[in-house]
Structures are given as structure tokens and as C-alpha cells.
Amino acid sequence: xxxKKILNIRISERVSFIILLVLLAVLISLPFFTPxxxxxxxxxxxxxxxxxxxxxxxxxxxxxxVSMGQAAFMAVGAYTFAILNTMHGVGFxxxxxxxxxxxxxxxxxxxxxxxxxxxAYFVIATTxxxxxxxxxxxxxxxMTNGALGIKNIGRPIVFGFELTNANGGQxxxxxxxxxxxxxxxxxxxxxxxGRALNAIRNDELASNLMGVNTSSQKVLAFVISAMLAxxxxxxxxxxxxxxxxxxxxxxxSTIILCIVIFGGMGSIRGMIIGALLLISFPEILRFMATYxxxxxxxxxxxxxxxxxxxxxxxxxxxxxxxxxGVKRKxxxxxxxxxGVT
Amino acid sequence: xxxxxxSALSKNFGGLIxxxxxxxEVYEGEIVSxxxxxxxxxxxxxxxxxxxxxxxxxxxxxxxxxxxNKSTQDIVKAGIARTFQNLxxxxxMRVIENVLIGNHIHTKYRLFDLLFRTxxxxxxxxxxxxxxxxxxxxxxxxxxxxxxxxxxxxxxxxKLEIARAMATDxxxxxxDEPAAGMNASETKELLDFIKLQQKNGYTILLIEHDMNxxxxxxxxxxxxxxxxxxxxxxxxxxxxxxxxxxxxxxxxEDDDEDA
Numbered sequence: 001x002x003x004k005k006i007l008n009i010r011i012s013e014r015v016s017f018i019i020l021l022v023l024l025a026v027l028i029s030l031p032f033f034t035p036x037x038x039x040x041x042x043x044x045x046x047x048x049x050x051x052x053x054x055x056x057x058x059x060x061x062x063x064x065x066v067s068m069g070q071a072a073f074m075a076v077g078a079y080t081f082a083i084l085n086t087m088h089g090v091g092f093x094x095x096x097x098x099x100x101x102x103x104x105x106x107x108x109x110x111x112x113x114x115x116x117x118x119x120a121y122f123v124i125a126t127t128x129x130x131x132x133x134x135x136x137x138x139x140x141x142x143m144t145n146g147a148l149g150i151k152n153i154g155r156p157i158v159f160g161f162e163l164t165n166a167n168g169g170q171x172x173x174x175x176x177x178x179x180x181x182x183x184x185x186x187x188x189x190x191x192x193x194g195r196a197l198n199a200i201r202n203d204e205l206a207s208n209l210m211g212v213n214t215s216s217q218k219v220l221a222f223v224i225s226a227m228l229a230x231x232x233x234x235x236x237x238x239x240x241x242x243x244x245x246x247x248x249x250x251x252x253s254t255i256i257l258c259i260v261i262f263g264g265m266g267s268i269r270g271m272i273i274g275a276l277l278l279i280s281f282p283e284i285l286r287f288m289a290t291y292x293x294x295x296x297x298x299x300x301x302x303x304x305x306x307x308x309x310x311x312x313x314x315x316x317x318x319x320x321x322x323x324x325g326v327k328r329k330x331x332x333x334x335x336x337x338x339g340v341t
Numbered sequence: 342x343x344x345x346x347x348s349a350l351s352k353n354f355g356g357l358i359x360x361x362x363x364x365x366e367v368y369e370g371e372i373v374s375x376x377x378x379x380x381x382x383x384x385x386x387x388x389x390x391x392x393x394x395x396x397x398x399x400x401x402x403x404x405x406x407x408x409x410n411k412s413t414q415d416i417v418k419a420g421i422a423r424t425f426q427n428l429x430x431x432x433x434m435r436v437i438e439n440v441l442i443g444n445h446i447h448t449k450y451r452l453f454d455l456l457f458r459t460x461x462x463x464x465x466x467x468x469x470x471x472x473x474x475x476x477x478x479x480x481x482x483x484x485x486x487x488x489x490x491x492x493x494x495x496x497x498x499x500k501l502e503i504a505r506a507m508a509t510d511x512x513x514x515x516x517d518e519p520a521a522g523m524n525a526s527e528t529k530e531l532l533d534f535i536k537l538q539q540k541n542g543y544t545i546l547l548i549e550h551d552m553n554x555x556x557x558x559x560x561x562x563x564x565x566x567x568x569x570x571x572x573x574x575x576x577x578x579x580x581x582x583x584x585x586x587x588x589x590x591x592x593x594e595d596d597d598e599d600a
Contacts, residue, residue, distance in 0.1 A: 195434070326467055
């Protein structure tokens with residue numbers, strides 16, 4: 001009986017590993033089999049939204065602070081990048097780095113005073129911040145070119161080779177970035193930082209009384225979230241090569257939040273599947289693209305009614321993964337191994 | 342010298358004086374109980390001791406250091422940890438994760454370490470997990486580390502909250518009504534459990550309404566009423582003190598109080 005159980009676990013782990021490999025192979029070879037550029041662009045777009053959802057997942061999923069400011073941080077990153085790139089001729093990578101950092105600073109400035117707010121008040125504050133960023137982008141004409149937006153934003157160039165949508169370069173940049181963001185999300189989730197964020201979501205006072213510096217942890221999570229959103233903004237700007245104030249609206253923040261809720265707060269895989277479904281959905285049903293917000297609203301309502309934890313959110317039944325070298329007395333005596341490392 | 346020395350501690354909320362010039366000591370290795378009718382200011386004292394509220398007057402000295410009005414984090418680091426009257430576990434986290442949060446301040450690495458999984462990260466995480474498991478096994482929850490806190494029976498959740506406080510490496514545990522909602526056999530088990538922790542070197546200050554538990558467990562008892570300390574002494578002295586009897590049973594209007 002016990003042996004069978006162990007075998008079962010091993011097989012299912014192996015199967016999931018094989019599935020992962022196949023998925024990776026498909027993702028990497030996608031540009032060679034695509035029916036056209038439109039398809040690849042949609043795929044890149046989905047990836048960027050997955051990065052955005054993962055970034056919001058850190059504040060909203062792990063820490064429980066619902067933010068509506070993700071598009072604004074994206075705008076900060078995208079504008080910083082675009083201004084440096086088009087007006088000062090800074091290359092993609094250094095400009096992207098600065099874009100990230102400026103978005104992070106914006107996150108810090110917004111986070112310091114507002115993270116004391118809870119629930120709906122925080123949502124309102126972040127929504128307000130989005131509007132402020134939009135107004136700045138619209139009116140600071142010498143920098144942002146106002147409503148006309150910024151054109152001819154540069155693409156990444158690696159060893160003299162320009163990464164475009166046609167040669168699949170942008171898709172690969174997105175894929176690499178997505179992998180990095182998945183790693184960051186995973187690394188945070190499985191550390192004392194991620195645990196502290198989870199604890200804050202559960203009970204902030206109790207976390208405080210266990211010695212967790214809740215305000216600094218919340219601000220740090222918010223800054224990381226803003227930096228990643230800023231980076232997604234950079235990717236977006238270099239993909240579309242044109243940004244204007246209306247690119248980054250509250251609607252965009254809503255979509256990102258929808259992905260997080262739909263995918264399942266706190267889940268990493270959920271963010272990717274959520275982005276895949278919710279972003280490809282209006283592309284597939286192009287004839288009703290204008291009504292997609294109705295569909296989003298409907299999805300959210302149905303989700304709250306039938307599966308409030310989202311598709312992949314909520315608690316799992318896998319055993320807790322202990323770090324290497326940790327001994328459990330009860331297991332040594334009982335003789336069971338049960339896949340605990 | 343006492344491990345915890347509280348002198349002339351006062352706290353008022355607007356016009357209401359919740360704690361009025363209260364002073365007491367807890368010596369190392371003792372179990373001290375704080376009792377009194379509902380609203381006497383017991384939990385307020387816990388909140389003052391742990392930094393949730395700021396005192397208006399008075400001093401709290403712990404382990405030779407002044408900790409009055411320090412931040413909650415500093416007080417935990419100094420060695421005081423508490424449990425709550427109404428359980429405040431991290432419900433959708435696992436049992437071991439709850440205990441690991443208790444050990445948060447002793448798990449030392451930086452953001453860089455966690456992103457790059459440095460050796461420092463791995464050894465600190467392993468150390469922390471081992472400590473959590475040792476604590477859980479020592480209190481008989483070794484088989485439940487994977488379970489979610491919310492899914493545990495009530496009595497176990499109470500124990501888990503104590504385990505979480507122990508994981509902070511506290512010297513002094515503040516237990517706020519640990520026996521609340523427990524039946525007689527669970528209370529008996531809790532009594533043995535707390536006594537065992539005393540033997541293991543913990544000093545315990547507890548708030549409790551269950552007189553049976555208080556009388557059996559305490560080395561000394563302090564009695565509060567309307568924010569004032571009205572009596573102190575051994576359990577026997579307290580039980581025979583007319584002021585205490587009056588505070589609990591004295592007047593007709595007080596009859597419905599939960600004693």
C-alpha cells in the first residue's frame with residue numbers, strides 16, 4: 001500500500017516534469033511554427049501581461065493589498081525608458097534598468113504613506129495615483145510630448161542584431177524576462193519574506209507581535225511589484241514602439257487585477273494561465289472585443305460566487321517542502337519516507 | 342532581580358482609566374497569573390507590555406532593560422512573546438509556517454540571498470525549519486506540520502499559538518486566556534503543558550478566568566479590578582482575600598460577571 005503511494009507520487013512528479021519540458025520546447029520553438037507575425041505579437045502580449053500579473057501578485061496575492069496602480073507603474077517605466085531612448089539615445093538595456101528603478105522609486109513614494117491604508121482606501125489611493133500619472137504624461141509636454149505620445153521607441157539590440165517581432169527576438173526577450181520574473185516570484189514566495197507577506201495578509205497585528213516589521217515588508221513588496229510592472233512597461237513600449245498617455249489607463253490595471261483574481265491570488269502558475277486565457281480571449285472573439293469588459297465583469301462575478309480563491313489559488317494538499325538537511329524525528333521512528341526531503 | 346518589573350503603569354483611553362498605576366514583578370522561572378473581572382484591564386496590560394499600546398505613565402523593565410513604549414519588534418527581540426485571547430493564527434498557512442513566522446527575526450538573510458539562493462539563505466532556512474520542527478515535535482504536533490492551521494482542532498490551535506510564541510526565542514511568554522473555550526480535560530492537558538514549559542525554562546505570565554487552572558498552576562497571582570491592583574500573593578492567599586471575593590462576587594450587579 002505504502003509503496004504504491006510512494007510510486008504514485010514519483011510517477012506524477014516525473015509526468016509533471018515531462019509536461020514542463022514539452023511546454024518549454026513548444027514555447028522556445030514557437031516562432032518557427034507560427035502562422036504569422038500577428039500570432040507572435042499576441043503571444044508576446046500575453047507574456048507581458050503575465051509579467052504584470054506576477055508583479056501585482058506580489059502585493060495583492062502574497063500580501064493582500066489590492067492595488068489599482070499597476071498600469072501607472074508600467075507608464076512610469078515605459079515613459080522613462082522611451083524618453084531616455086528617443087531623446088538621449090540611451091540603449092535598450094541601460095534605459096530599461098533606469099525605467100525599472102524610477103518605477104521602483106514611484107512605488108516607494110506611493111507606498112510609504114498609503115500602505116497604512118487598508119482595503120478599499122488603498123484601492124482608491126492607487127486609482128488616484130494612476131490618474132495623477134496620466135495627467136502628468138498628458139501635460140508635461142517638454143518631456144512626454146503630451147497627447148501626441150512618443151514615437152519610434154528603440155528595440156533591443158544585442159551584438160548589433162536588432163530584436164524585432166518579425167525575427168522573433170522580442171518574443172524571446174519576453175520569454176527570458178518572464179522566466180526571470182517567475183523565478184523572482186518563486187524565490188520570494190518560498191522565503192521568509194514571502195512567509196511574512198502571507199502572515200500580514202492573514203493578520204497584520206499578529207505578524208507585528210511576532211516581530212515582523214510589517215510596514216517595511218509591505219513597502220518592499222510594493223517597490224518590487226512596481227519595478228517589475230515598470231519593466232513590463234519597458235517591454236511594452238519597445239514592442240509597440242509608440243506610447244501615449246491613454247495607453248496606460250485604469251482599464252489596464254483592471255485587466256491585470258482580473259488576471260490575478262481569475263488565476264488565483266498567490267499562485268504563480270495561475271498568473272500565467274490567467275493571462276493566457278484573459279488576453280487571448282478578446283483576440284479569439286475579436287468580433288466582440290468592445291464588450292470584453294462585460295465578459296471580464298461576468299467572469300469576476302462568477303468566480304467570486306463559485307471559486308473565490310481563483311483557478312489555482314487557495315490551499316494545496318502537497319506536503320510542505322522542507323529545506324535540505326532538516327530532520328524529523330517522527331518520520332525516522334515511523335520509518336516512512338513519503339517524499340519528504 | 343526580577344525578569345519583568347512593571348512600575349506605576351498607567352493607560353487611559355480618553356476619560357477612561359483602563360490601567361491605573363499598576364506595578365508588579367515576574368521572576369525568572371515563575372508562573373504568574375493576572376486575574377480580575379471582565380474589563381479590569383488585564384489585556385490592556387498585555388498590550389502595553391508588547392507595545393501595541395503606548396503607556397501614558399510608568400515603566401516596564403525587562404531583563405534589566407527599559408522597554409517602555411518600544412516598538413513591538415524591539416520587544417519581541419528583547420524576549421517577550423504572546424498569544425491572544427481570540428486565536429490569531431495565520432489561518433491559511435501551514436502549521437510549520439506559523440511557527441516559522443515566530444522564528445522570522447532569527448532567520449537572517451537579505452533580499453540578495455533569497456533571490457540567488459546563496460549558502461547563507463539555505464543554511465538559515467534549514468536552521469529555522471529545524472527549530473520549528475523541534476518545537477512542534479516537543480509539543481506533540483510533529484505529525485501535523487503540513488496541515489493548515491485552520492483545519493486543526495481548537496485545543497491544538499491554542500497549543501500552536503504558544504509554539505509560535507516560543508519560536509521567537511522568548512524568555513517570557515504572555516498567555517492571554519489560554520484555557521478559554523476548553524473543556525475540563527483539555528484544560529487539564531493545558532495545565533500540564535504549561536507546567537512542562539516552566540520546567541523547560543520559560544517564564545510565564547498568564548491571564549485566565551478559569552480559577553481551577555489559576556489556583557493549580559500559579560506561583561503567584563495578581564488581582565486587578567477597574568484598572569487597579571487590588572491584591573497579590575500566593576493562590577491560597579488570594580482565594581481567602583476578602584477584597585478579591587468582593588471584586589468577583591461582592592455586589593448584586595456584578596453577579597452576571599464571568600468568573
